[in-house]
Amino acid sequence: MAQIFHRSMNLLSRVSIYGAILVVGALGYALYALALSPWYTEQTMVRPQPVPFSHRHHAGELGIDCRYCHSSVEKSSFAGLPPTQTCMTCHSQIWTNAAMLEPVRASYRDDTSLAWTRVNALPDFVYFDHSIHVSKGIGCTTCHGKIADMALTYRAGTLYMSWCLECHRQPEKYVRPKSEVFNAFYEPPSNQIESGKKLVKEYDIQSLQHCSVCHR
Amino acid sequence: MRTEIDPGKPAARPGATGVRLRARGLGLACLGAVMMLVSGCRLDMHLQPKYLPYEPSEFFADGRSERQPVPGTVARGHLRIDELLYTGRENGVEADRFPFPITRADLQRGQQRYNIYCAPCHDYSGSGRGMIVQRGFPQPPSYHVPRLRQASVGHFVQVMTNGFGAMYSYAARVEPADRWRIAAYIRALQLSQNASLQDVPEAERAKLTQAPAHESSPEGAKQAAGESR
DSSP: OOOSSTTOOOOOOHHHHHHHHHHHHHHHHHHHHHHHHHHOOOTOOOOOOSSOOOHHIIIIIIIIHHHHHTTTTTTTSSSOOHHHHHHHHHHHHSSSSOGGHHHHHHHHTTTOOOOOOOOOOOOOTTOHHHHHHHTOOHHHOOOSSSSGSSOOOOOOSSSHHHHHHHHOGGGGGTTGGGGGOTTTTOOOTTHHHHHHHHHHHHTTOOOOSSSSHHHH | OOOOTTTOOOOSTTTHHHHHHHHHHHHHHHHHHHHHHHHTTOTTSSOSSSSHHHHHHHOSTSSSSSSOOOOOOOOTTTOOOOHHHSSSEETEEEOOOOOOOOHHHHHHHHHHHHHIIHHHHHHTTTOOOOOOHHOOOOOOOOOOHHHHHHSSSHHHHHHHOBBBBOOOOOOSSOOHHHHHHHHHHHHHHHHHHHHHHHGGGGHHHHHHHHHHHHHHHHHHHHHHHHHHO
């Protein structure tokens, strides 16, 4: 009986087998890279807001403390969005004619809510508490990024579970002295791991990783 | 889409059943794949039927999920019968005593709260030339003018609670006890700007005159840096 396949088919079959593995692998990697890219995680995406509020101006240039507006961050799970009264504390006197601020004035005048678009939103099956994090030496900028340099606010982290666990597994990589938690310009020291380990011990930080810590 | 086998008609050819079975198998596989993909996009656990803080509501006419309590509602443990603590007044007159003893920790808390909520306008030293004033906000009086040095602590608490002139109320941002701690810190600021050598304990006075000599030595500089922190 005559050979059906030419000898060169041996090579072709090998190339196609290994090639298929390679292609599947490459596709898998591409999907992984895509899932971590800001295009998919919407990390650097600026969302439309009723007022183009600038953290760079208020927190960076004017040096207003985070807690001036986010006043419940130390005792509540929710950091707190400021009521319109907080905006008007200053803007009843300065920039009173700015067209940009008309939605704020309208909100104060008519007692209606300013409908901000949420930038850092977790899925509803995740429990997160701001107060415990800031009271254990996790700074605002650790999660929210260089907020004092954001002209328009965007999300700095992926908010993926792996992103949370990165710190929950090794808090010493991120913890800072409690006095620096609200410092928007904090730079970690060169011996972060070393001093971090000391702080983890001093603040009694538990490296909590079981499911029901966050999924309760 | 897959066509159903019509039971009314007999199979056209004997081999056709095998082809149809294979087609059905392929169809099922496709359906399975599509179901797996679709189920991955279900968001009912992401978006649960509950309100998170400040979430909008379509149910209530004002669009807010957070409801105002009925007027006169008192939350458990929040009955405000202590006139001094909550208003800064006693029998309607601004009081010149604290509702609780002020410790060092209270003063430090007061300093922290002052630097967050008051310093933007009143400045870290209480001069009334804070950053927001430099940007055009009406300048508040300095704490170091005679009128405010003689004012009672209850006056400061009352102003924080109710606002004064261009200043809005800070009652929503500063807790009642913290208002007293801030008032205590304002007193400390007033002392700091009007201190004399007689206010310094005798044992410490020598340090003040020696300060420049200390600074030049590395030991003194280190000490100074440590203290300023």
